[in-house]
Amino acid sequence: MDCCSxxxxxxGDAKFDFKKIADGVHVAVAAPAYKVNCNTAIIESDDGVxxxxxxxxxxxxxxxxxxxxxxxxxxxRYVVNTHFHWDHWHGNEVYPVAYPNAEIITxxxxxxxxxxxxxxxxxxxxxQVPGEIAKLKADLAAAKSPxxxxxxxxxxxxxxxxxxxxxxxxxxxxxxAFERTMKLYRRDxxxxxxxxxxxxxxxxxxxxxxxxxxxxxxxxxxGWTPFMGDGYPEDWVATLDRLAELDxxxxxxGHGEPAxxxxxxxxxxxxxxxxEAVREEAARGATLEDVQRRVPDRLAPTYEGPFSTYGDYRPxxxxxxxxxxxxxxxxx
Numbered sequence: 001m002d003c004c005s006x007x008x009x010x011x012g013d014a015k016f017d018f019k020k021i022a023d024g025v026h027v028a029v030a031a032p033a034y035k036v037n038c039n040t041a042i043i044e045s046d047d048g049v050x051x052x053x054x055x056x057x058x059x060x061x062x063x064x065x066x067x068x069x070x071x072x073x074x075x076x077r078y079v080v081n082t083h084f085h086w087d088h089w090h091g092n093e094v095y096p097v098a099y100p101n102a103e104i105i106t107x108x109x110x111x112x113x114x115x116x117x118x119x120x121x122x123x124x125x126x127x128q129v130p131g132e133i134a135k136l137k138a139d140l141a142a143a144k145s146p147x148x149x150x151x152x153x154x155x156x157x158x159x160x161x162x163x164x165x166x167x168x169x170x171x172x173x174x175x176x177a178f179e180r181t182m183k184l185y186r187r188d189x190x191x192x193x194x195x196x197x198x199x200x201x202x203x204x205x206x207x208x209x210x211x212x213x214x215x216x217x218x219x220x221x222x223g224w225t226p227f228m229g230d231g232y233p234e235d236w237v238a239t240l241d242r243l244a245e246l247d248x249x250x251x252x253x254g255h256g257e258p259a260x261x262x263x264x265x266x267x268x269x270x271x272x273x274x275x276e277a278v279r280e281e282a283a284r285g286a287t288l289e290d291v292q293r294r295v296p297d298r299l300a301p302t303y304e305g306p307f308s309t310y311g312d313y314r315p316x317x318x319x320x321x322x323x324x325x326x327x328x329x330x331x332x
Contacts, residue, residue, distance in 0.1 A: 058093055
């Protein structure tokens, strides 16, 4: 990978490592945070910048805006949202303020999901986070070790800051939407926005740079066990097979370090083998509890190691059990 790296500015729990992937193509890799942030792809062209995904809160998006100054002085012209999950678009509002001519783009399915489900989840967070804060305060009062107290105190501060941000959020919905394909032709670069089918959500958007052989996947491919709560496990593999038909060498994922095609094969294998194992068990009449007991041991020799890179941050077996539950509900 043609990669050089530098740590960008930070704000609260929003920290990013800026990495060069190709000429004019960078990724801001999100560090673990109390409220998870996604990675952001930064694509520079002759007349401006395309940003892909904007994190869980405006303060995180502002970190990217500040860090852009070390990469380019060109304005952001387009912001692309890969799907409707909160950690990929709650920072949208920052860009039209910083760059008044910026357009926000996604596909029609994702925009509809933002309106139908995403806006409701903002209000869910406003209602739920006070409970998180109360629990953190109780845990802090009961904590004995200095290390535990320091971590809980930091988490409490992040939770209180997040509540203030999500309460004041002014959701900036996409201003442009496409159906299956949209292409941005700049003088020095082609940028393809693609809908390849259902995977992590009903409307995952992929960003493909054919000249640079780079693809941005959102959460349809990530560096740890995928979240399938809004996903379509049975469709996911076919969507990844369509992705594999593109000519690329570098993957900028929604979460985790940049990767190559080898990781796509591993990730696709996990989704395929998990779905097939659950389907076989369900066809034999197994209960969910039986499937959750047997399938992890079946998949562990192949996948537990590769999916445990991030250790306790995203434990493989815990994510697998949730994936099995979602898949079992859909195949049985």
